Amino acid sequence: MVELSGTTPKCNHSGLNAHCFTLGSIEIICAAGELLVVHIRTDVHLARVDLHDASSGLPGTSGQTPQLFHSQAVTGTTTTALPGNTPLYNTPLTPMTPITPATPASESSGIVPQLQNIVSTVNLGCKLDLKTIALRARNAEYNPKRFAAVIMRIREPRTTALIFSSGKMVCTGAKSEEQSRLAARKYARVVQKLGFPAKFLDFKIQNMVGSCDVKFPIRLEGLVLTHQQFSSYEPELFPGLIYRMIKPRIVLLIFVSGKVVLTGAKVRAEIYEAFENIYPILKGFRKTT
Amino acid sequence: MSRVALKCPNCGSSNVVEDDLYAQSQSVCVDCGSVVSEGFLANDPVGGSEVYYSHSAPQSKRPCSNLIKGLQRVRALCRVLRVNSEIEKLSQTYFEQAYNHKSFINVSLTKKEALAGSCVLISCRMHDWPVTVGTIAYLIDTDSGAVGAVYQETLNTLNICIPTLSVTDVMEAHCQEYKITSEHVPAELAAEAKELTKRALALVELAADSWIVTGRRPVPIMIAATYLSWQSLQPTKLRLKMTLDKFCQMTKVDKNRPAMKRVTEIKEMLCKLGNEIPWEKQEITPNNVIQQVEDILSYRFALMRKALKSYEDSLKADIQQCDAKNKKTMRTKTAELKTSSKTGSSVLETERANNGACDEPNWGKRLLFAPPCVVNPKKRKRAPSNQINVTGDEEISDSEIDSYIRTHQEVREIAMTQKLLCQESDNL
Numbered sequence: 246m247v248e249l250s251g252t253t254p255k256c257n258h259s260g261l262n263a264h265c266f267t268l269g270s271i272e273i274i275c276a277a278g279e280l281l282v283v284h285i286r287t288d289v290h291l292a293r294v295d296l297h298d299a300s301s302g303l304p305g306t307s308g309q310t311p312q313l314f315h316s317q318a319v320t321g322t323t324t325t326a327l328p329g330n331t332p333l334y335n336t337p338l339t340p341m342t343p344i345t346p347a348t349p350a351s352e353s354s355g356i357v358p359q360l361q362n363i364v365s366t367v368n369l370g371c372k373l374d375l376k377t378i379a380l381r382a383r384n385a386e387y388n389p390k391r392f393a394a395v396i397m398r399i400r401e402p403r404t405t406a407l408i409f410s411s412g413k414m415v416c417t418g419a420k421s422e423e424q425s426r427l428a429a430r431k432y433a434r435v436v437q438k439l440g441f442p443a444k445f446l447d448f449k450i451q452n453m454v455g456s457c458d459v460k461f462p463i464r465l466e467g468l469v470l471t472h473q474q475f476s477s478y479e480p481e482l483f484p485g486l487i488y489r490m491i492k493p494r495i496v497l498l499i500f501v502s503g504k505v506v507l508t509g510a511k512v513r514a515e516i517y518e519a520f521e522n523i524y525p526i527l528k529g530f531r532k533t534t
Numbered sequence: 535m536s537r538v539a540l541k542c543p544n545c546g547s548s549n550v551v552e553d554d555l556y557a558q559s560q561s562v563c564v565d566c567g568s569v570v571s572e573g574f575l576a577n578d579p580v581g582g583s584e585v586y587y588s589h590s591a592p593q594s595k596r597p598c599s600n601l602i603k604g605l606q607r608v609r610a611l612c613r614v615l616r617v618n619s620e621i622e623k624l625s626q627t628y629f630e631q632a633y634n635h636k637s638f639i640n641v642s643l644t645k646k647e648a649l650a651g652s653c654v655l656i657s658c659r660m661h662d663w664p665v666t667v668g669t670i671a672y673l674i675d676t677d678s679g680a681v682g683a684v685y686q687e688t689l690n691t692l693n694i695c696i697p698t699l700s701v702t703d704v705m706e707a708h709c710q711e712y713k714i715t716s717e718h719v720p721a722e723l724a725a726e727a728k729e730l731t732k733r734a735l736a737l738v739e740l741a742a743d744s745w746i747v748t749g750r751r752p753v754p755i756m757i758a759a760t761y762l763s764w765q766s767l768q769p770t771k772l773r774l775k776m777t778l779d780k781f782c783q784m785t786k787v788d789k790n791r792p793a794m795k796r797v798t799e800i801k802e803m804l805c806k807l808g809n810e811i812p813w814e815k816q817e818i819t820p821n822n823v824i825q826q827v828e829d830i831l832s833y834r835f836a837l838m839r840k841a842l843k844s845y846e847d848s849l850k851a852d853i854q855q856c857d858a859k860n861k862k863t864m865r866t867k868t869a870e871l872k873t874s875s876k877t878g879s880s881v882l883e884t885e886r887a888n889n890g891a892c893d894e895p896n897w898g899k900r901l902l903f904a905p906p907c908v909v910n911p912k913k914r915k916r917a918p919s920n921q922i923n924v925t926g927d928e929e930i931s932d933s934e935i936d937s938y939i940r941t942h943q944e945v946r947e948i949a950m951t952q953k954l955l956c957q958e959s960d961n962l
Contacts, residue, residue, distance in 0.1 A: 381945055384938050399938065402922065426926035434935050460897050462905050465748050469698045477689075478698050481667045482682040484749035501749040501905045502898075 354524040358455035358507055358516050362418060363425040366451055369412040369433055370444035378408065381439050397432060404428040408436065412443075415451075422450055422513065452509065455516040459503040464530040468499070472526070488523065495519035499527070544568040600646060601633050607650040611673060615654070617663055624657040628692060635691050647674050648684040655685060659696045664703040668753055701742070701752040705735050708756045712785040714764065719784060722772060725764050733763035736831045737800060743838065744803045744903040746796065757787065758796035766827035774824060799906055804830055806902065810840040845902040 375395045379387035385397045385408075394407040404418040404425070414432060419425035429448060436443040465486045469478040478486040485506075488497040493515040498506040505523065510516045540550040542563035549564040561570040608629050612622040629650055632638050638649055651670040658665040667685065671678035689696065709731040716724040737759040741747050747755055761781050765773050778797060782789045801820040808818035808826045811833075818826060830837060898908030940948070 380948065381940050382938060383940050383944075401934075402924070421924070423924045423926035424922065427924050427928060427930075430926075431930055431935065434930050435938050438935055438939055462745055462748075462898075462901075462908065466698065466700065466742075473695055473697070477686075479667070479682065479686075480749060481678065481699075481751055481753075482686075500907075501745065502908045 354459075354521060356457050356459065356520070356524070358457040358505075358520050360420055360453060360455045360513065360516070362452075362454040363420070363422060363450060364415065364417045364452040365419075365422075365425045365429060365449060366413065366415050367429045367433065367448045368444075368446040369408075369414055369436060369441070370446050371412050371442050373408065373410050373412055373436065373441055375408070375410050378436065378439055382435060384435075397435070399428060399431055399435075402428045406432045408432070422453075425450065450511060453511070453513065453516060454506065454508045455510070455520075456504065456506045457520060459505065459524065459527055461503050461531045462501055463499060463503055463527055465499065465501055467530050468526070490519050490522060493518050497523055499523075503527075540570050542566060542568060542570055600643065601630070604629055604633060604646055604650050607647060607674075608654055611651060611654045611670075614673060615658070615663075615665060615669075617654075617658060618661075621654075621657045621661050621663060624660065625653045628653040628656055628688070632688050632691055637687065637691055644676065644680075645684060648676055648681050649688060650674070651676070651681055652685040652688045655681075656688065656692075656694060656696060659699060660694075662697070662703070664699065664707050666699065666704055666752065699752075701738055701747055701755060702735060704752060705738055705756060705759075706731050708753075709734055709760055712760060712787055714785050718786075722768075722770065723776075723784070725767050729767060730760065730763055733767060733827075733831065734759040736834070737763055737827075740807075740831070740834055741796075741800050741803065745905040746799050746803065748905065749907075750796075751792065754790050754792040754796050757782070757790050757793040758800055761793070761797060762800060762824070762827065765824050769825045769827075803903065806841055807834065807837040810837045810844065842902055849900065 375387055375389070375393075378395050378397075379385045382395075382397060384399060385395050387395045392407075394409045397406045397408055398404070399406075402419050402424040404416055406417075406429070407415040414429065416425055416429045416432065419428050426448060430445060433443045433445050465478050465480075468486055468488075469476045472488070475490065476486055476488050485498040485500045488499055490497060494509060495507055495515055496509045497519060498508075505520065505527075507516045507519050510519070540561055541548050542550055542565065544563060545566040545568075547563055547565040550561050550570050551564055553560045553562045562568070563570055605626055608625050609622060612625060632649055632653060633646070638646065641649075651674045655665055655667065655670050657663075667678050667682055671681045674681070688694075709727060712727075712730070713719070714723075714725050714730065715727065718724075734756070738747065738755060741755060741759065757778075761778050764781070765776075776784075778794050779789055798820070801823055804823045804827060805818045805820060807830050808814065808823050811818075811826065811829060814826065816822070823830075896908070896911065898904035898911075
């Protein structure tokens with residue numbers, strides 16, 4: 246790609262003999278394994294800009310057109326189409342930032358791990374009286390002799406929260422980051438309605454658990470031999486192989502049935518990355534007997 | 535004469551002064567006149583120098599008595615298992631290292647004993663000496679889960695990487711436990727240990743190839759293999775009639791419930807191979823497979839290849855049949871569409887149903903040998919997965935939150951009930 250050092254009026258655009266220049270939405274379509282390194286700079290001309298001299302007439306700029314590096318600013322939407330038609334990332338996409346090349350098409354798994362559990366914490370920012378909460382809330386249980394926290398549950402999203410007297414709360418059971426955040430907010434709202442000055446501080450996802458099925462049996466004994474430094478397989482103690490991946494720092498439980506559980510992630514991308522790393526290794530132990 | 539801070543041992547008076555009258559200075563009690571101390575040592579405090587012996591002389595810290603006991607336990611375990619001196623020395627080294635680590639120094643004595651067992655287990659594994667966690671747990675009289683936990687913790691603490699134990703390694707040691715020689719049981723039930731081990735080992739290897747071993751506990755598989763090999767060495771009526779429980783009782787081996795399931799699985803696998811034997815006219819079932827075990831084991835590689843090939847061929851034939859059936863139903867369906875007014879979706883549904891019958895959703899049933907947990911999956915009640923798409927920042931309705939809060943009436947009633955319950959428990 247030719248790197249344009251400055252904006253040029255359209256009449257000087259090389260190779261463009263157009264009479265008009267229309268901007269449309271940016272659409273990036275990625276087929277499995279066809280991601281390329283792309284650096285794109287888009288010049289957005291605001292209304293009433295003299296297209297022949299783009300640098301002047303832009304309010305508040307020092308002769309430079311705004312260069313887009315994020316999709317949110319573009320009026321269109323950016324979409325990535327991935328196998329299975331599920332959106333891969335819920336975080337806003339950044340098409341302008343370089344996308345590291347993925348594994349070649351022949352090795353991409355085509356399987357997307359499903360998130361099963363998200364654990365998050367939030368600070369309600371005030372001391373709580375657990376006895377009052379347990380008395381006045383319908384969905385709470387509190388056994389101080391067993392555990393020093395109120396266990397509260399809500400129906401939608403189906404989650405459980407541990408609420409401590411310090412005001413800190415742990416929320417478990419959600420199937421996505423957004424659901425976890427919504428659930429935590431609902432618990433905070435319940436505590437607020439019970440008369441405590443609850444806030445919603447430092448919400449953080451602490452752990453994410455995902456699972457998937459590769460649909461072929463795996464020779465765990467072989468895997469533990471070749472990846473000894475990462476694997477631990479003790480059939481006397483646990484039927485699965487425990488694989489501790491270094492990058493990303495994820496623990497995988499691999500079972501003979503081909504089912505894989507991934508845990509220890511702080512962001513969704515780590516789960517996907519870990520699975521894409523392990524899939525070629527598992528394929529190597531696929532035995533057709 | 536200067537006063538010295540001493541007590542006279544004779545009269546107990548503290549009126550002791552230093553007397554420089556003679557060549558040597560002396561401490562003399564004024565009241566009774568006795569000499570308390572003399573010589574240049576007079577100025578030293580009575581009772582010895584102020585410097586303690588342990589400070590002046592370098593003394594190595596005495597090892598903790600529990601550490602000594604633990605090391606003795608390690609040595610005892612090594613002797614019971616009859617391991618060589620290298621393994622014994624290594625286990626003692628590991629024990630000392632782990633014992634002094636912060637994660638083990640303050641734990642209970644039971645855990646320290648489990649630590650001794652774990653160190654022996656680790657050293658045995660490092661030297662490829664076949665010992666199972668179950669054996670160690672039995673020797674130190676602890677639950678194998680507890681030993682397993684300490685074992686994993688020790689591996690993490692000492693940062694050791696050890697090879698996994700294979701069932702075939704432990705097989706020989708396991709077979710030696712069976713009291714099956716002619717001196718323990720009648721002649722018609724006796725078996726020679728070497729032969730028994732060899733055949734059981736071959737059965738275990740076959741089981742491993744057909745996914746019966748991976749992910750499972752080794753002991754039930756070993757018991758099942760030993761039982762089947764004993765039956766097949768002399769497949770008399772007496773032996774075939776004897777159940778697994780009776781066999782364990784006779785050979786003085788602990789009963790094991792999962793072993794019976796393994797026996798069934800191994801027999802099924804042997805039937806699949808037995809049916810490929812070219813000279814066998816009758817169908818091999820679990821009832822008559824034991825008599826064929828010798829032949830199956832002798833030609834197991836060839837039979838395995840044959841079984842896989844014939845299964846592949848039968849699968850291809852099935853697929854072709856399904857395709858033909860589908861084409862036929864498609865033709866009839868399109869004909870029906872033209873005549874009747876069926877909706878497109880219902881046609882698709884029937885198509886899907888037909889396809890479903892041909893390619894099983896359970897991929898395990900499409901393979902000749904697959905892990906039993908895939909072929910017979912446990913039916914789990916899955917709660918309907920709520921794939922709700924939320925942003926996390928939605929408005930939360932007051933009515934929903936109010937549904938989680940008790941009314942004043944409820945709170946009063948509950949408070950009253952709790953009070954009554956407290957009063958009742960106090961009365962009791």
